Amino acid sequence: xxxxxxxxxxxxxENIEALVRDIFAKNQDLNVLVVDDNSPDGTAKIVxxxxxxxFSNQLHILNRPGKQGLGRAYIxxxxxxxxxxxxxxxxxxxxxxxxxxxxxKISEAIEASDAVVGSRYIPGGSVANWTWYRKLISLGGSLxxxxxxxxxxxxxxxxxxxxxxxxxQDIGLDQINSEGYSFQIELKYRTLKKxxxxxxxxxxxEDRRGGQSKMGMKIFVEALYRVWKIxxx
Numbered sequence: 001x002x003x004x005x006x007x008x009x010x011x012x013x014e015n016i017e018a019l020v021r022d023i024f025a026k027n028q029d030l031n032v033l034v035v036d037d038n039s040p041d042g043t044a045k046i047v048x049x050x051x052x053x054x055f056s057n058q059l060h061i062l063n064r065p066g067k068q069g070l071g072r073a074y075i076x077x078x079x080x081x082x083x084x085x086x087x088x089x090x091x092x093x094x095x096x097x098x099x100x101x102x103x104x105k106i107s108e109a110i111e112a113s114d115a116v117v118g119s120r121y122i123p124g125g126s127v128a129n130w131t132w133y134r135k136l137i138s139l140g141g142s143l144x145x146x147x148x149x150x151x152x153x154x155x156x157x158x159x160x161x162x163x164x165x166x167x168x169q170d171i172g173l174d175q176i177n178s179e180g181y182s183f184q185i186e187l188k189y190r191t192l193k194k195x196x197x198x199x200x201x202x203x204x205x206e207d208r209r210g211g212q213s214k215m216g217m218k219i220f221v222e223a224l225y226r227v228w229k230i231x232x233x
Contacts, residue, residue, distance in 0.1 A: 003107060003162075004086040005032045008073035012094040013041040020050055020059060022100045027107060031086070033060045034094075035077045037067040070159075071183035075176065078168050090162040098160040102203040110162040114196035117153060117188065118160030124202030125155070141224075145185050148227050151192050153200070157181040160203055161188070167196050182226040189230055 005023060009016060016034065023032055032055075036044040047061045062080055064073070074091060081089045088110045092098050102118055109116040119125045121142060127135060138157060145156040161184065171190040178186045191198055 001087045001111060002085065003030050003088045003090060003110065004077075004081045004084075005030055005090045005092050005103070006035060006074060006077035006081070007032060007092050007094050008035045008037070008070055008077070009039060009043045009047075009094045010037045010067055011039045011041045011043060013039070013043045013046055015095050016043055017046050017050065019094060019096060019100075020047070020055065023103065024055065024058060026100050026104060030090075030103075030107065031058045031060065033062060033077055033080060035062045035064065035073045035080075037064050037073060069179045071176065071179040074183065075173050078163075078173055082165060082168060086165065088162055088164045089168065091159055093159060097206050099204060099206065102160065102201075105201050105203070106160065106162050109199060109201050110164065113199045114164050114167050115188070115191045115198040116162040117155055117198060117200045118158055118203040119155040119200035120158060120203060120205045121154040122200050122202050126202075126204045128204060128206045141181060144224070145227050148231050149185075149189050151189060153188055153192075153198070155200065156185045156188060158203075158205070159184050160205075163187070163191065164196075167191050167194070170194050170196075178226055178230070182230070185227060186230045 020032060023030065034047045044061060044063055051059050051061060062076060064076065078089060090103065090106055092103065106116050106118050120127050121139065142154060142156045146153065171194055176186055188198065
């Protein structure tokens with residue numbers, strides 16, 4: 001199976017080279033696509049240098065003209081994957097909050113399922129160095145989504161997920177306008193609504209190593225009301 005890891009970036013110069021090297025050190029069979037939103041810190045130039053050097057066959061970059069949001073970045077990456085004949089995609093953050101060790105598990109799990117959720121909230125899953133308030137918001141968001149969407153997913157808002165090409169071709173990517181947490185919720189809901197098999201595998205979620213988080217309270221609040229729109233459209 002030909003698999004592509006999609007990593008959206010905006011100002012991730014502190015992390016991207018180390019992450020790419022770590023991925024290829026542990027996962028020789030994967031390709032990586034960096035979707036960069038014209039990062040002013042030179043993230044794209046670092047990736048382009050790696051492509052020109054030792055990772056010319058497995059590393060790719062999709063440069064976009066400006067910051068357009070996480071959801072738009074992933075959809076652009078999904079479309080690139082379909083155009084380039086990949087069988088499955090894996091979503092992954094650039095900041096090391098998603099561990100490369102768990103990438104191995106997700107990559108293996110997509111071989112036997114239509115979609116895979118890297119879950120913090122099933123046995124074996126965990127989060128590291130979070131305040132009780134942040135844990136409450138995250139767990140509450142997943143419970144809230146379960147109650148409204150009537151589907152059993154333990155980790156609705158997590159962004160460490162994998163999808164086969166058949167899922168991407170069938171769920172209507174051109175109709176998705178969500179961002180942030182609600183984007184991840186909508187992807188999972190559309191996958192289940194279409195009757196695809198989705199499994200959860202445990203991951204350990206860690207705080208970013210460098211740079212600044214792009215997820216703020218505005219994105220979380222958006223998710224609260226967009227869940228209703230996702231449910232009834």
